[in-house]
Amino acid sequence: MKANEGHQPKAPRADGPTNPSAGWPPFVDTIGDLGPGTVLVDVRWGAEGRPGRDAYRAGHLPGAVFCDFEADLFARIGGHPAGLPAPEDLAAMLGRLGIATDTPVVAYDDLGGVAAARLVWMLRALGQPAAVLAGGLAGYAGTLDTGDVTPVARAIEARLWPANRxxxxxxxxxxxxxxxxxxxxxxxxxxxxxxxxxxxxxxxxxxxxxxxxxxxxxxxxxxxxxxxxxxxxxxxxxxxxxxxxxxxxxxxxxxxxxxxxxxxxxxxxxxxxxxxxxxxxxxxx
Known part of the structure; x- marks a missing residue:
């Protein structure tokens, strides 16, 4: 394959401020560190074939909504999850989770933060307050909730990926x-x-x-x-x-x-x- 053939379609991009996430820490110790109205998102991924949603339903942090790591946070390149999702697809996913464009988000996983960081980086690149919960699921000492959390859906406008990120x-x-x-x-x-x-x-x-x-x-x-x-x-x-x-x-x-x-x-x-x-x-x- 030639260097200019078969690549991910270019995601629409826009110029943005140099550091739109200034003032928001990339890692926090508690969900409250980003202020009131923060949405907690479970981004666990079944790296060994175990569906992340099954693990979420079996026990998740209280109030957390579920984000599907592969289906929600990637495009597809050569049949593999890679590349950024189209802006309209990301907007639809965030709206489904009840996350508006100014909603603070704290994400966690059970893989050292690598899956949660994917969502957090994407939101911060778009100028939205977001952070990874340090310690993830293992750092929580309380009782876990089971089943699904169904948020109130929102209509979210698609945002272009900033060219400087x-x-x-x-x-x-x-x-x-x-x-x-x-x-x-x-x-x-x-x-x-x-x-x-x-x-x-x-x-x-x-x-x-x-x-x-x-x-x-x-x-x-x-x-x-x-x-x-x-x-x-x-x-x-x-x-x-x-x-x-x-x-x-x-x-x-x-x-x-x-x-x-x-x-x-x-x-x-x-x-x-x-x-x-x-x-x-x-x-x-």
């Missing part, structure tokens, strides 16, 4: 950006590639595994300890940080962790390795 393939391969691969080292080095066309990484990318931002208990490292990872991602002469992973979820988590450590918000290469590996562009190992 979303990188396309051309931006990702530009020598003028700091490119960070958020996958584990084995995939970065091409030693293990479970689902995509080719193994390896985009030439010029450095590797910072998103899970290295967490401690042994699955909680985000303090900002001062994250700065070593930030230093790995730095490159002289470029102010633009672009992150990617396999499908874009781990990259979202890494972008939020870097922001927590004091970096300005970076860009997500939305197609990530799923898109890049399907081209005939060079691969590094």
């Amino acid at each position: 979303v990188a396309d393939l051309a931006t990702a391969v530009s020598p003028d950006v700091r490119l960070v691969d958020a996958r584990p080292a084995s995939r970065y080095l091409g030693l293990d590639e479970p689902g995509d066309t080719r193994g390896g990484h985009i030439p010029g990318a450095v590797n910072v595994f998103w899970r290295d931002t967490l401690d042994a208990d699955g909680r985000l490292l303090p900002a001062d300890r994250l700065r070593d990872l930030v230093d790995t991602a730095q490159r002289e002469g470029s102010d633009t940080l672009v992150c990617y992973c396999g499908n874009g979820a781990g990259a979202c988590h890494l972008l939020l962790a870097f922001e927590h450590a004091g970096l300005p918000p970076g860009q997500l290469y939305a197609g990530s390795w799923t898109e890049y590996s399907a081209t005939d562009l060079p691969v590094a190992r």
Whole structure:
């Protein structure tokens, strides 16, 4: 496949303010940290085949609504979940969950925050207050609720993806950006590639595994300890940080962790390795 063939259709994008999420922390300890009216969203994902909705119905944080990680937060590239959903699809999903364009959102999962970070990064990129619940489900000591929470649906206007937060393939391969691969080292080095066309990484990318931002208990490292990872991602002469992973979820988590450590918000290469590996562009190992 040629570099300009078969990629994700370009999502409509709009120019936006430099940092529309300024003032809202990317990670919080309690749902109340974003103020009254906050909607709690369960974004658990059945990584081993267990449907996330089944786990949600069996026990979730009180009041939490359910977001389907794969169906709600991705487009499709080559049959795989990757790329950003169309603005109208995202608006329909948020409306179904009772989330207006100014509603604060706190999301959680049971995977260290990587699934929740996908939703949170998307909302923050659109200028909406949103944060990952530190510790996720494991950090909650109270009684879980069962069954479904049915919110009052809202009519939500679609918002274009801001051009200064979303990188396309051309931006990702530009020598003028700091490119960070958020996958584990084995995939970065091409030693293990479970689902995509080719193994390896985009030439010029450095590797910072998103899970290295967490401690042994699955909680985000303090900002001062994250700065070593930030230093790995730095490159002289470029102010633009672009992150990617396999499908874009781990990259979202890494972008939020870097922001927590004091970096300005970076860009997500939305197609990530799923898109890049399907081209005939060079691969590094």
